[in-house]
Amino acid sequence: MSETKAPLESSERFKPVATRRDFLGLAAAWSAVAAFVMAMLGAMRLPMPSVFPESNSRAKLGRPAAFAKNSTTYFPKQRLWLFRGEDGFHALSSVCPHLGCIVERKEGGQFSCPCHGSKFDVEGNLTGGPAPKGLVSVELTVSPEGQLVADTLQEVPRGTVLNA
Amino acid sequence: MTKDDKGSTATVETSEARDKGDSPLREFGANLVSTPREFRDSVVRHGKPTSDRAKSQVVMSNFFLHILPVRIHMHSLKAATTLGLGVATFVLFIILCFTGVLLMVYYKPAVDQAYGSMLDIMNVVPTGRLIRNVHRWSAHAMVACVFLHMARAFYTSAYKKPRQFNWVVGMGLFVLTLALSFTGYLLPWDQLAYWAVTIGANIAQSPREVTDALGVTGVFDVGGVQKELLLGAHMVGQEALIRFYVLHVVVLPVITAILIGVHFWRIRKDGGMVRPAAADAPPVAPVLSAEPAPLKTYGLMGLMKGRTPAVNLELRNTVTAWPNALYVIGAATMVTVLSMLLLGFWFDAPLKEMANPAVPENPAKAPWYFLGLQELVSYSAFMGGVGIPAIVVLGIALVPFLDREKEDAGVWFSGKRGKIVTLYSVLFGTVTVVGMLCFTVKFGWLRDWEATAHVPQIVITAFNPGTVFVALFALWSIVVVKVTRSTRMGAIALFTCFLVGFVILTYFATVHRGPNWDFYWSQSDWPVH
Numbered sequence: 247m248s249e250t251k252a253p254l255e256s257s258e259r260f261k262p263v264a265t266r267r268d269f270l271g272l273a274a275a276w277s278a279v280a281a282f283v284m285a286m287l288g289a290m291r292l293p294m295p296s297v298f299p300e301s302n303s304r305a306k307l308g309r310p311a312a313f314a315k316n317s318t319t320y321f322p323k324q325r326l327w328l329f330r331g332e333d334g335f336h337a338l339s340s341v342c343p344h345l346g347c348i349v350e351r352k353e354g355g356q357f358s359c360p361c362h363g364s365k366f367d368v369e370g371n372l373t374g375g376p377a378p379k380g381l382v383s384v385e386l387t388v389s390p391e392g393q394l395v396a397d398t399l400q401e402v403p404r405g406t407v408l409n410a
Numbered sequence: 411m412t413k414d415d416k417g418s419t420a421t422v423e424t425s426e427a428r429d430k431g432d433s434p435l436r437e438f439g440a441n442l443v444s445t446p447r448e449f450r451d452s453v454v455r456h457g458k459p460t461s462d463r464a465k466s467q468v469v470m471s472n473f474f475l476h477i478l479p480v481r482i483h484m485h486s487l488k489a490a491t492t493l494g495l496g497v498a499t500f501v502l503f504i505i506l507c508f509t510g511v512l513l514m515v516y517y518k519p520a521v522d523q524a525y526g527s528m529l530d531i532m533n534v535v536p537t538g539r540l541i542r543n544v545h546r547w548s549a550h551a552m553v554a555c556v557f558l559h560m561a562r563a564f565y566t567s568a569y570k571k572p573r574q575f576n577w578v579v580g581m582g583l584f585v586l587t588l589a590l591s592f593t594g595y596l597l598p599w600d601q602l603a604y605w606a607v608t609i610g611a612n613i614a615q616s617p618r619e620v621t622d623a624l625g626v627t628g629v630f631d632v633g634g635v636q637k638e639l640l641l642g643a644h645m646v647g648q649e650a651l652i653r654f655y656v657l658h659v660v661v662l663p664v665i666t667a668i669l670i671g672v673h674f675w676r677i678r679k680d681g682g683m684v685r686p687a688a689a690d691a692p693p694v695a696p697v698l699s700a701e702p703a704p705l706k707t708y709g710l711m712g713l714m715k716g717r718t719p720a721v722n723l724e725l726r727n728t729v730t731a732w733p734n735a736l737y738v739i740g741a742a743t744m745v746t747v748l749s750m751l752l753l754g755f756w757f758d759a760p761l762k763e764m765a766n767p768a769v770p771e772n773p774a775k776a777p778w779y780f781l782g783l784q785e786l787v788s789y790s791a792f793m794g795g796v797g798i799p800a801i802v803v804l805g806i807a808l809v810p811f812l813d814r815e816k817e818d819a820g821v822w823f824s825g826k827r828g829k830i831v832t833l834y835s836v837l838f839g840t841v842t843v844v845g846m847l848c849f850t851v852k853f854g855w856l857r858d859w860e861a862t863a864h865v866p867q868i869v870i871t872a873f874n875p876g877t878v879f880v881a882l883f884a885l886w887s888i889v890v891v892k893v894t895r896s897t898r899m900g901a902i903a904l905f906t907c908f909l910v911g912f913v914i915l916t917y918f919a920t921v922h923r924g925p926n927w928d929f930y931w932s933q934s935d936w937p938v939h
């Protein structure tokens with residue numbers, strides 16, 4: 247700003263609302279602002295989806311009998327591993343909890359992520375790298391017609407096993 | 411504006427014809443013949459720009475030129491003042507709009523067609539390959555120019571009063587430029603695009619790292635909301651592609667264009683380019699040519715808000731914008747356009763295989779200007795992707811309000827002392843960042859050590875190589891403020907450190923990070939797979 251202009255008197259700058267007319271004018275102006283902001287907020291609600299394209303996150307994996315004991319099966323589309331142990335089934339998501347790359351399963355059954363090198367043990371627990379937590383244990387259920395169903399958006403506590 | 415001699419001659423002719431009592435048809439014929447000239451005179455209301463007065467009129471009466479002052483200070487036209495970087499950035503933006511609209515003619519934003527339409531553009535569409543290449547290289551160049559332009563404005567103290575607000579507008583443009591690049595990156599729908607954007611979207615979600623640690627994600631899930639807004643889904647897919655497309659071709663360019671308008675308007679209102687007091691020294695060249703007295707004193711029109719209200723002083727060392735400024739702008743434009751054309755002619759923009767959501771690219775590298783962040787993200791998603799960038803952008807935007815020292819602005823590095831501080835800061839920044847990188851590559855970090863293998867995530871979020879050197883930078887600049895008793899020197903120290911950190915991290919992630927984000931001396935050492 248030009249230095250030649252005298253600074254406003256502070257009393258001038260913060261002049262209190264003096265008259266009724268000033269007050270009504272200000273009230274009108276601020277109501278208009280508030281109405282505009284609310285309208286914008288309302289319009290901005292649109293991009294926030296209420297239904298997700300993947301809302302059907304449940305996928306049938308097959309009949310339990312189709313999987314041998316102590317076997318591991320990878321489902322690339324659902325991005326999960328299905329394990330059948332001695333006492334039942336459990337599933338691990340292959341999406342890295344760091345930034346969403348797909349982790350690889352190594353010879354020994356451990357997992358490692360190609361993107362920033364997060365490492366997980368055979369149970370999916372975090373052992374190294376930048377991921378904030380371990381791989382997600384995915385919920386498994388059995389459908390009425392006897393199919394194994396995985397819901398990739400439902401997490402279950404580690405060690406949960408489905409007897410089927 | 412004043413009516414010009416030429417325009418009035420034409421009018422006289424026709425009225426003469428009427429006086430003679432000629433038929434209306436004759437008059438119509440005469441009008442028809444003189445229409446091209448009449449039309450020209452209605453567009454350009456002044457004579458040839460030979461006099462200072464006419465040159466002023468050219469600039470003032472032309473919609474596109476009136477963004478320029480009538481007279482411009484010679485210091486502003488010197489190459490060393492701006493390095494032409496702002497103009498280059500603007501020209502790149504125009505090139506991008508132009509080539510972008512051409513690409514839109516063939517591009518289809520659908521997951522099953524996008525990649526195919528890119529192949530078409532590259533291999534079938536006439537000039538498609540060149541246009542795509544120019545678009546891609548100009549995008550990279552715009553990011554580079556915006557960085558350098560910001561650095562130039564910083565080191566010449568152009569952010570000081572009265573230009574504080576324009577600096578903030580500039581920061582807005584900086585963020586918008588990066589957002590434009592990021593949204594454009596997804597559109598080819600190739601492997602590189604898919605995985606870089608997957609990582610980007612999960613960075614948007616990374617505040618969960620903190621809300622999870624505090625146990626409040628259930629009620630206050632900023633990260634989740636951000637990712638859902640960006641992708642319209644949980645994964646990068648059709649919804650995300652359309653959203654990115656809309657942002658890339660409409661929302662962001664329009665906002666950017668408006669902000670560029672504000673940016674330019676403020677430059678005029680703030681008194682043109684910043685210049686040191688020495689530039690107002692007695693004239694080094696004759697200023698006003700001996701022209702017949704103008705109708706108006708355009709010196710007054712060129713009056714700028716400067717240090718002094720002395721009108722005469724303002725005219726010192728100025729030249730008419732037409733054609734002097736236009737030569738300079740034209741030269742910068744030519745260089746920019748030519749380099750983009752040559753780049754586009756010789757080098758093809760990369761296009762990998764089509765996106766495959768089942769198999770990540772390894773390594774999945776973002777575009778170069780995000781690679782520094784990607785290195786930080788490999789320590790902590792939240793700090794590297796959200797925390798540190800937010801601190802840096804906010805910090806830089808607030809510089810003019812934190813450093814209000816009155817000094818001779820427009821001097822590179824604020825003189826000798828600033829140069830020394832810059833040099834020491836480059837040294838400090840290099841040692842800190844290279845040191846931390848070597849340490850991390852050699853010894854790992856908390857989780858790799860037995861004693862700290864199981865520290866909670868929040869500790870790593872707060873204390874990782876990235877936060878350590880940001881803290882060291884802050885410390886260093888505080889020391890500089892103490893020693894030099896100058897906030898400007900402190901600002902130089904901090905800004906230089908950030909710049910050095912950015913350059914080194916970008917280099918490091920580009921050259922030395924390979925598959926699994928492991929360290930390699932060069933790409934030829936990468937394991938084959």
Ligand code: HEM
Pocket residue numbers: 492493494495496497498499500503556559560563566568569573576577578579580581582583584587670673677682683684
């Ligand atoms: C789309 C991005 C941008 C465009 C097109 C742009 C364009 C320009 C142009 C043409 C100028 C005239 C001087 C010159 O050529 O250097 C200028 C000046 C300026 N710009 Fe930018 N700019 C952009 C971004 C930025 C950024 C990121 C900053 C800093 C945060 C910034 C801060 C300034 C300042 C402070 C000036 C006044 C310089 C002075 O008085 O010497 N601008 N800009």
Ligand code: FES
Pocket residue numbers: 342343344345346347359360361362363364375376377
């Ligand atoms: S995405 Fe797996 S480590 Fe980063």
